[in-house]
Structures are given as structure tokens and as C-alpha cells.
Amino acid sequence: MSVNYGSKRIVVGAHYGLRDWLGQRITAALMALFTLLVLAQVVFSKGPIGYDKWAGIFSAQWMKVLTFSVIVALLYHVWVGMRDIWMDYIKPVSLRLALQVFTIVWLVGCAGWAIQALWRV
Amino acid sequence: MSELATSVTKKRPEFRNINAFTDLPTYRLPIAGIVSILHRISGAIMFILMPFIIWMFDNSISSEISFARFKGAFNVGMLGLPGFIWKLVALALIWAYLHHFIAGLRHLWMDTSHEAVSKEFGKSSAVFTLAVSVGLTLILGAKLFGLY
Numbered sequence: 001m002s003v004n005y006g007s008k009r010i011v012v013g014a015h016y017g018l019r020d021w022l023g024q025r026i027t028a029a030l031m032a033l034f035t036l037l038v039l040a041q042v043v044f045s046k047g048p049i050g051y052d053k054w055a056g057i058f059s060a061q062w063m064k065v066l067t068f069s070v071i072v073a074l075l076y077h078v079w080v081g082m083r084d085i086w087m088d089y090i091k092p093v094s095l096r097l098a099l100q101v102f103t104i105v106w107l108v109g110c111a112g113w114a115i116q117a118l119w120r121v
Numbered sequence: 122m123s124e125l126a127t128s129v130t131k132k133r134p135e136f137r138n139i140n141a142f143t144d145l146p147t148y149r150l151p152i153a154g155i156v157s158i159l160h161r162i163s164g165a166i167m168f169i170l171m172p173f174i175i176w177m178f179d180n181s182i183s184s185e186i187s188f189a190r191f192k193g194a195f196n197v198g199m200l201g202l203p204g205f206i207w208k209l210v211a212l213a214l215i216w217a218y219l220h221h222f223i224a225g226l227r228h229l230w231m232d233t234s235h236e237a238v239s240k241e242f243g244k245s246s247a248v249f250t251l252a253v254s255v256g257l258t259l260i261l262g263a264k265l266f267g268l269y
Contacts, residue, residue, distance in 0.1 A: 025232065028225050035222065051181075051188040058182050078171075081164050103168075110171045117179035 024080045027073035034070045058121045067118055075111045079103065153247040160224040163217035170214055177211075205266070212262045220254040 041057050042049060058067060082103045090096040136144060150158070167174070180191035195211065198204045227246050231237045237246070263269055 025229060029229065032222065032226065051185050054188075055182045078164070078168055081161075082168055085161060085165060106168075106171070110175055113172075114175045114178060117175065117183065120179075121182045 020080045024077055027077040030073045031070055031077065034066065037066075055121050058118065064118055064121075068115060071111050071114050071118070075107050078107055082107075151244070151247075152251070153243040156220075156224050156227070156247040156250050159220055160228075163221040163224075166213060166217045167221065170210070173210065174214065208265050212258065212265060215261050215265075216254065216258040219257050220250070223250045223254050 038057060042054075045053050047053075057063065083100060086096050086099045086103070090099060136148070139145065139148075177191060180187040182188075193199070194207050195204050199207060227250055230246070231242075236242070
């Protein structure tokens, strides 16, 4: 499939960062809404918040599914952000690649742990 | 044309091949720039502390026993560190989240509104971001350390 992106652009398959830029904003909006949702449940619950109320927020299946989506959104959001930091400040390719690999391993590990904890409630 | 415009204004310093130790401390960053670099720093802090965040999430929701362990970390301490150190770590996360959240909303606003992309809005919204994030951090920090 060939698409004409204009005479000044060389199509290298990099999407000029638009996908990651947009993805970071969409995931940010999702996480912001999720934050308000959790916050509302904490603020509008009656009495002091103990284990029952806090765990109860995440016990409903729809909340588990939504939280799962937020964890995946977080994974992508942080990947774009950390990759930006490495690309801006780390110039040696070998070190940059090593840090990017570390970032992916770190994030996938964290996401797996969070998802496991989520379904333990 | 450009010569006429530049001849009346004082020549501004140029920064090339910036040295982190000699140039950065003397460089006067505008307040929007401070918000911008703090957006990065706050994001990096949350990235580094992500295992601690998930540890808190895991222990706070898994069971009554783990919930007590979660509370104990802040009240009596954990891993040889006293509770107030863990409260400070939590407070750093609270600040990082608040700053990242508000600075992020500021970005989304500027992405969707041409009126928001101006020198004036850049400055006023940066002041707002710093004031609200630091203000809420102080309020929540006082609560965390039991001042009220």
C-alpha cells in the first residue's frame, strides 16, 4: 500500500512519531479518568477506609477489566516517555539500546506483577 | 530587514554544545521550562519507583494480613528503614503523580486549543501547575505525617 505523504517527506516506516505521540495522549486521558474514578470511590465512601472498602473497589469484574486496560495503557505510556528520555540524553547507541531493553523488561515485569495482584482480590 | 530588527535588541547569548556543569546552573529557565523538566523528572521517578507502587497495590488489596503489612511499612518501618522514610518515598510519589497529572492536562489543553499556545498562557498555566501540585503535596503530606 503506497501513500503519498508529500514531496518533502521520506517514508521510512517511522510514522514520524505521530502514533506514539497520539498513543501517549490517549493513554494519559484514560489514566486520568481512571484516577478520578478511583478517587471518587474513595472520597464518597462512608467512614474510614480499611481493607474491605479499598479491596472492594477492585473486586468487581468490570473494575478488574478496566484496571487491566489502565495497566496496559500505563505500560505503553511509560515506554514512550522513557524512550524519549533515552533518545534525548543518551547518545552512544549501545548504551541507549541497553537502557531501552532494560526499560521494556522492567515495564513488562511490573505489568505482569500488577495484573497478577489485580486478580488476587 | 532582519538586520534592522536585531540591531536594536541586545545580542542574546547563544548556547551551543552545552556543558552540564558550567552552562546549566547559570541558564535561566522560564517557569514553563521548569514545569517541562519537572514533568520528565516526575515521570522518571515513578518509573524507577514502579516496583514499590505495585508492592503497595499488591499488599493493600491481596488480604487483611498483607494490608496490615502495607500499613506497617509506614507506621513501624520495613527493610531496616523507619516508617517516616517510607512516608517520604510515598510523598515523593504523591508529588510526582500530582505534577505529572496537572502538567499532562496542561499539555492536552495546549494540544487541543490554539488559544492556549501563547507566551502568556504558557506562563500562567505553568504557575498554576506548580502552585496546585506543590500546594496539594503539602496538604496531603501534612495528612500523611499526621499533622491534622
